[in-house]
Amino acid sequence: MTTWHEFRGFPLAIRLLLVNQLGVNTGFYLLIPYLATHLGEDLGMSAAVVGIVLGVRNLSQQGLFIIGGSAADRLGARRVIIAGCALRTVGFALFSLGDGLAVLLAASVLSGLAGALFNPAVRAYLAQEAGERKPEAFALFNVFATTGALIGPLLGSALLLVDFRASALTAAGLFAVLTVAQALVLPDREVTPPPGGVLADWRQVLGNRAFVAFSLAMVGMFTLENQLYLLLPAGARGATGWDGAAGLVFLVGTLTNLALQLRITRALKRRGSRGRWIGAGLALMALAFVPPMAVAGAAPDGPADAVLHALPVLAGALLLYLGVMVAQPFVMELIPTFGRPELTGTYFGLFYMVSGVAAAAGNTVVGWAMDTGDDRGHAWLPWLCCVLFGLVSAAGVGWLHRARALPARPEPVPAPAVVS
Numbered sequence: 001m002t003t004w005h006e007f008r009g010f011p012l013a014i015r016l017l018l019v020n021q022l023g024v025n026t027g028f029y030l031l032i033p034y035l036a037t038h039l040g041e042d043l044g045m046s047a048a049v050v051g052i053v054l055g056v057r058n059l060s061q062q063g064l065f066i067i068g069g070s071a072a073d074r075l076g077a078r079r080v081i082i083a084g085c086a087l088r089t090v091g092f093a094l095f096s097l098g099d100g101l102a103v104l105l106a107a108s109v110l111s112g113l114a115g116a117l118f119n120p121a122v123r124a125y126l127a128q129e130a131g132e133r134k135p136e137a138f139a140l141f142n143v144f145a146t147t148g149a150l151i152g153p154l155l156g157s158a159l160l161l162v163d164f165r166a167s168a169l170t171a172a173g174l175f176a177v178l179t180v181a182q183a184l185v186l187p188d189r190e191v192t193p194p195p196g197g198v199l200a201d202w203r204q205v206l207g208n209r210a211f212v213a214f215s216l217a218m219v220g221m222f223t224l225e226n227q228l229y230l231l232l233p234a235g236a237r238g239a240t241g242w243d244g245a246a247g248l249v250f251l252v253g254t255l256t257n258l259a260l261q262l263r264i265t266r267a268l269k270r271r272g273s274r275g276r277w278i279g280a281g282l283a284l285m286a287l288a289f290v291p292p293m294a295v296a297g298a299a300p301d302g303p304a305d306a307v308l309h310a311l312p313v314l315a316g317a318l319l320l321y322l323g324v325m326v327a328q329p330f331v332m333e334l335i336p337t338f339g340r341p342e343l344t345g346t347y348f349g350l351f352y353m354v355s356g357v358a359a360a361a362g363n364t365v366v367g368w369a370m371d372t373g374d375d376r377g378h379a380w381l382p383w384l385c386c387v388l389f390g391l392v393s394a395a396g397v398g399w400l401h402r403a404r405a406l407p408a409r410p411e412p413v414p415a416p417a418v419v420s
Helices: 002-008 012-029 032-042 047-062 065-075 077-097 101-129 131-159 164-185 198-206 209-217 219-228 231-240 245-269 274-287 303-338 341-376 381-402
Strands: none
Touching (some): 002 012, 002 131, 002 245, 012 032, 012 101, 012 164, 032 047, 032 131, 032 164, 047 101, 065 077, 065 341, 077 101, 077 164, 101 303, 101 341, 131 245, 131 303, 209 219, 209 381, 219 231, 219 245, 219 303, 231 303, 231 341, 231 381, 245 303, 274 381, 341 381
16 A cells, blocks of 8 residues: 555656556566577577577667667657657567568667667656655656566466467557557656757766766676576576476565565665665675575475475575665665756666666676586586675775765755744
C-alpha cells in the first residue's frame, strides 16, 4: 500500500513515466535475452555474426547516451522520450520481419539508438518534475523497472512457445502503445536551450571534475548490477543443478524491491547525506558476493543439498538488491545537482555512457574470471573480483564524500508566514 499511495501522490505525467518504465523493461526483457538463441539456433548464424549483431545493438545504445541527453536538453525531454519509444517500436518490429543480416543490423541500430534517446530523457524529466521528491520518484522508478525485468522474461518464455516473431511483435506493440500514451499525456513544456552549442555543453560537463570523478567511482555499481544477468544466475544453476534456479534470483529481488524500496529510501533520506548512503549501498553490493563464494564450484548431492546450496546464492542476490535499493535513488537524485538545470539531460547522458562502457568492461573481467576459475579449479575467483569492484567503488565515493566534492542537498525553502 505504501508504494501505491506514493505512486498516486505524483502528477499524472510522472505516473505515466513510471508505468512506462515497467513497459519498457517488460518489452526489452521479453525479447533481448532470447535474441542470441534465435540468431544462432533458429537462423543458423555463426557465433561471430551473432556477436556482431548484439555488439552493434550495445554500441548503438551505450555509445550514444550523450546524444540522447543533449537532445533532451535542447529539444525537450518529452519529444526525445516519444522519439525513443517510436524508434524501438520500429526496431523490434524489424526483428520479426527480417532474417537477413542487413535487416537485423538495422533493427539492432534502431533499438539501441532508441534506448540511448529515452533512457537519459526519462531520468531528466523525472528529475525536473519531481522537485524535492526526487528520491521517492527514483525509488518508484526502480520498483517499476525491477518488476518489468521479472515480467519480461516470463512473458518471453511463454511467447517463445509460439515463435520468436511473436515475442518481437508483442514487444513492438507494447512500445507502440507507450509511444501513443506519452504523446497524449506528457505535457509539452517550453524548452530554453543552453547558450552555446552542444560541444560547449559537453566541454562544460566533462570539465566538471567532481562529476567525472563520481561517474568513475560508480563503475562498480553498474558492473555488479549486471551480475544479476551473468554471474548470479550461473551461480544459482551451478549450486543447484537446476536451470530454473536462475529465475529465483529475479523473484527474490522483485519481491524485496516491492516490499522495501520506498521504506528504505524514505528512512535514509531523513537520516544522512546522499554520499554516505551511496557508499553504504556500494559496500553492501560488494558483500553480496561473499555468501555465494562459499558454495562456488560445489556440486549438489541430491535435492536437499541443492536447497542448502541455493540459500547462499539467494542471500547474495538479496544483499545485492538491497545495496541497489540503498544507493540508486540517491545516485539519480545527485546527478542533476552537479551542474546547471538546463544540462540535466547531458549529465545523465554522460553518466550512463560511462556506466555502459564500465559494465561492458566489468562483464569482460568477470567472464574472464569465470573461465579462468573453471579451468584452474578456482571457482571463487569471479566472486572475489566482484567483491573488489564494489569495495573500490565504495571507497571512491567515500573519499569524494569526505572531501566534500559531492553537492549537498539544498535545504527546503520554508513557506512564508501567514499574517492574520
